[in-house]
Structure formats: structure tokens, C-alpha cells
Amino acid sequence: TETLLRLENVYKHFHVRGTGWFGRGGSYVHAVDGVSLDVRAGETLGLVGETGCGKSTLARCVARLHDVTDGSIVFQGRDITRLPARKMRPVRQDIQMIFQDPYGSLNPRRRVGSIIGDPFAIHGTESRRARRLRVQELMELVGLNPEHYNRFPADFSGGQRQRIGIARALALRPKMIICDEPISALDVSIQAQIINLLADLQDELGLTYVFIAHDLSVVQHVSDRIAVMYLGQVVELAPTDELMNRPRHPYTNALLSAIPVADPDRAEQRERVVLAGDMPSPISPPEGCRFHPRCPKAAPYCVENVPLLEPRLGDRDDHVASCHFPVAEGEDIALESPSIDE
Ligand code: SF4
Ligand code: MG
Missing domain, CATH: 3.40.50.300 (P-loop containing nucleotide triphosphate hydrolases)
Structure with a gap:
């Protein structure tokens, strides 16, 4: 195309x-x-x-x-x-x-x-x-x-x-x-x-x-x-079905978990992930992965290292996400994000 x-x-x-x-x-x-x-x-x-x-x-x-x-x-x-x-x-x-x-x-x-x-x-x-x-x-x-x-x-x-x-x-x-x-x-x-x-x-x-x-x-x-x-960056990009079925970024996963599932053919409702706090100020974005203060999967490594937007977990080239610890299918994610800064 x-x-x-x-x-x-x-x-x-x-x-x-x-x-x-x-x-x-x-x-x-x-x-x-x-x-x-x-x-x-x-x-x-x-x-x-x-x-x-x-x-x-x-x-x-x-x-x-x-x-x-x-x-x-x-x-x-x-x-x-x-x-x-x-x-x-x-x-x-x-x-x-x-x-x-x-x-x-x-x-x-x-x-x-x-x-x-x-x-x-x-x-x-x-x-x-x-x-x-x-x-x-x-x-x-x-x-x-x-x-x-x-x-x-x-x-x-x-x-x-x-x-x-x-x-x-x-x-x-x-x-x-x-x-x-x-x-x-x-x-x-x-x-x-x-x-x-x-x-x-x-x-x-x-x-x-x-x-x-x-x-x-x-x-x-x-x-x-x-x-x-x-916060000013693309954190995940994929064809719609792919993104809805296999979100890799914890932020995408949280957004998805907030949508009620109306389609009976789709997998059951994801459990709702509640993100801690609000989006930080775009005047001084957080170091490393800018999502880390709110991320349920954040690790100390995320604070130091900026993740690149690239295919994760064997995804095709047209599905990219910027996360060091991408979400796997069926993974259980903490429903409330602890803040690793606190
Ligand atoms: Fe969360 Fe770390 Fe992935 Fe950022 S890189 S989204 S903090 S797990
Ligand atoms: Mg159209």
C-alpha cells in the first residue's frame, strides 16, 4: 500500500x-x-x-x-x-x-x-x-x-x-x-x-x-x-485486531481493560487495571520509560532505560511496542499499579 x-x-x-x-x-x-x-x-x-x-x-x-x-x-x-x-x-x-x-x-x-x-x-x-x-x-x-x-x-x-x-x-x-x-x-x-x-x-x-x-x-x-x-510518544502501534487481542504495552492493556466487552465472541472481559495517579506533566517527563510511575509492571530497570518502539515477543514487524517487559497473552497483571517512586 x-x-x-x-x-x-x-x-x-x-x-x-x-x-x-x-x-x-x-x-x-x-x-x-x-x-x-x-x-x-x-x-x-x-x-x-x-x-x-x-x-x-x-x-x-x-x-x-x-x-x-x-x-x-x-x-x-x-x-x-x-x-x-x-x-x-x-x-x-x-x-x-x-x-x-x-x-x-x-x-x-x-x-x-x-x-x-x-x-x-x-x-x-x-x-x-x-x-x-x-x-x-x-x-x-x-x-x-x-x-x-x-x-x-x-x-x-x-x-x-x-x-x-x-x-x-x-x-x-x-x-x-x-x-x-x-x-x-x-x-x-x-x-x-x-x-x-x-x-x-x-x-x-x-x-x-x-x-x-x-x-x-x-x-x-x-x-x-x-x-x-x-506523554508525547507513541507507545504501541498495531493493526486493530492485533492490538485488541494482544496488547503488549501495559498502558494499552489498561486502556483495553476499561472497555466493556459487548461482543460475545470475544474473550471474556479483562479485569480492570486501575492506573495510579494522573499522567505526569509533559514539562519534565519521567526518566527511562515515561510510563514507569504508573506502570503495574515497572521494575528498577525501567527507570534507567528508555524502551524502543519495536516488535516484542515475536510479533510481526507491523506490531510495535515500547516496553521492556511486554504483556504476554493470558498474563495476570496486578490490578492496581504500585508506584515504584514511593
Ligand atoms: Fe512498564 Fe517497564 Fe514496560 Fe515501561 S518498560 S511500560 S515501566 S514494564
Ligand atoms: Mg474504513
Whole structure:
């Protein structure tokens, strides 16, 4: 399969000013800290991790809403990491984003037709009439009534507003859409409709998705492969079935244990693993394996040595995890993580 997007050792650090006793020089938030991964044409890559793990920052780097601190972003074989704005414009058409809060990203004082048609106004030279027809086609494509062209965002329900966001993202026929928690703000009854719409659009238009979420319960159903992020790094990456059945990283295992099993064919419910504490601050990530303060399997070796992201326990090349003591099938894991720092 063709690689559409390649991230090579991407870093994004934000400078924060020093405050109070914490020091004058300020410090750096290591939001994204050395991420390498490929996205294949036509697939859905799920990107999962707790709030603050860096997944949205990574997405924004890909869409070039942020400049990266280091590393490179290669799209369709072309390094776009430092393309100047003028050369970036056509690439930007190919990589679009859908956001969690469709309402927050829609100007309440503008008519829906002109919101969806914005990209044409910015990029194209089409006449108003041609533009209106294209917008109405898009509205139909995403399941909105094209006659509601002149209504305002407030006239639409939450699910319909997300459809407006999707229509706008599709306007310039992108190759890739980064979906940043696109259903987290919606009623459960509406979530499946939006998921189905995204799946239909993918088939119809040959789209590639990066699908971001804070838990595995949704991404497991939509993703071909899943990358799990923790504190700015990918800690495990595998095809979805493989990741769900043979999680190697204790963090992935803990995330999985939190999902109720609805599928009667699947193995019985894993016992829930409760992680100690919260994710540490990305300003000064822990030494060695950054998961060690919360890991139920942590050993002194983990504090000193950084684990590489590579195949473990004889897994195929497409299943990689960064853990010195990966989880074996059927292994009994402590249900509460002791903290080895205490
Ligand atoms: Fe846990 Fe050690 Fe593996 Fe890190 S390397 S996840 S601390 S067992
Ligand atoms: Mg699909």
C-alpha cells in the first residue's frame, strides 16, 4: 500500500514562561516528543491517548497549524515540514480537519451555505451560482437538506452541525481528513450516525482518516490500525485486531481493560487495571520509560532505560511496542499499579 503521510521523529515543544519560584528562564512543554509513523492511503489510523498526551498537537502539526520543533512531515513523498505558506496552500487542500466541537468552529452569524462555501471563496474563482450548486451538492452528500442553505448554525442540531463541519472539510476534495474527537461532544444516539457517515464517505471518496479519540471504545470500530500515545510518544502501534487481542504495552492493556466487552465472541472481559495517579506533566517527563510511575509492571530497570518502539515477543514487524517487559497473552497483571517512586 502507498504511504500517504510519513512522520519522522517529530517533536513539538512549547515554551512556557517561568512563574514564581519555578525559575526565571521558563521551561518547555514536551507536547510531542519524537513521533515516527506512517499513514497508508485509504486507511483509518486511530490515534488514542488521554487528554494532554499530545495527540491533538500532533494532528495540528500535520495540518501545519503548528510548526514542528524538529523532525519531518512527508506528504505524498514530499517534505512539507517547512514549506512556505504559498507552497503550502495546495497541500492544505489535501489535508483537512474536523473538530470535536462543531459549534465552536462555526460562526453563528453566518449562513450555513456560506460557511460550507468558504473554501471555494478562499481558493477558487467560481461564480456565486456555481459555488451555491457545489455547496448544495456537499450538503446532500453529508445528509443535510440543501434547501437549508440560508439557515444559521443555531437552527441545526449537534449532529447536523458536525455534518456541516464535514461538508466544509470535504469542499476542496481532500485526500486526508484528521478527525479530532469528532463525536465526543455528541449524544450517544447521534454518534453512530456520524461514524457511519464518515465510513460511507471514505468508501465513496477514497479518503484516508486519522481518527483521534481519548479511549479505545470508538476507534476500535473504525480503525484499520491503532497508535496509542502516552506523554508525547507513541507507545504501541498495531493493526486493530492485533492490538485488541494482544496488547503488549501495559498502558494499552489498561486502556483495553476499561472497555466493556459487548461482543460475545470475544474473550471474556479483562479485569480492570486501575492506573495510579494522573499522567505526569509533559514539562519534565519521567526518566527511562515515561510510563514507569504508573506502570503495574515497572521494575528498577525501567527507570534507567528508555524502551524502543519495536516488535516484542515475536510479533510481526507491523506490531510495535515500547516496553521492556511486554504483556504476554493470558498474563495476570496486578490490578492496581504500585508506584515504584514511593
Ligand atoms: Fe512498564 Fe517497564 Fe514496560 Fe515501561 S518498560 S511500560 S515501566 S514494564
Ligand atoms: Mg474504513
